[in-house]
Amino acid sequence: MKESSGAATQRRGSEVQLSNLHRRFPMGEEIVRAVNGVSLKVDSGECVALVGSSGSGKSTLLHLIGGLDIRDEGSIVVDGQELGALSAAKLAKYRANTVGFIFQSFHLLPHRTAQENVELPMTVAGLPRAERKARAEEILKEVGLGSRLKHRPAQMSGGERQRVAIARALGNRPSLLVADEPTGNLDSVNGDRVMDLLFQLTKERGVTLIYATHDMQLAAKADRMIRMKDGSMVDGEKS
């Protein structure tokens, strides 16, 4: 296959269909209904913002969509594939190849350089070293960090760290990007920059983006906003 640069050869974005999704956590005598009957369809290439107060179930929902957690009831169908029906190995493959996940607190390995952090998921996916290196460099340049390849996380600002995390999430050319309060640890200027970058990179590639945020201005930039309350969607689907 011809090696690519840029968006032209990217897959189209994932289509995500959630049906009556439930995730419950036993807490002592009680059961926390973190996700309580969510149904939602996200189109290929769509950009959806999840809003709602702390504890409303945003992270739990994103973890389920990203294959980091397993639902108790209902279904999550991504590109026609029901995640709950996948073996552990297939789910790991889904996490490695289909989804990119971006966390509020970056989750970078502290003793690795920016480039090594970006290469890591590509190593897991079995890419040859030369291609990993080239791809990591290319994406880090794309996120504006061409001069930070050898920096470690502690030597970078919060905004730069999150841009490394974005580059890492895109390394395996996912068709779905899931971001859990990606600007939560950033000041508003850097937060805006990071979101603009995320919007730009996902739109260019046709990648589906689902992100949680507390910031209504950032949420308003999505194609659609979904509000969560007590584990359920309160606004329903708008288009």
Ligand code: ADP
């Ligand atoms: P948000 O991201 O909107 O703040 P979360 O999805 O983190 O909400 O949490 C939803 C609810 O589920 C909260 O009441 C939280 O305390 C609870 N919860 C989340 N994860 C767990 C867990 N692993 N064990 C027990 N309760 C949890």
Ligand code: MG
């Ligand atoms: Mg959360």
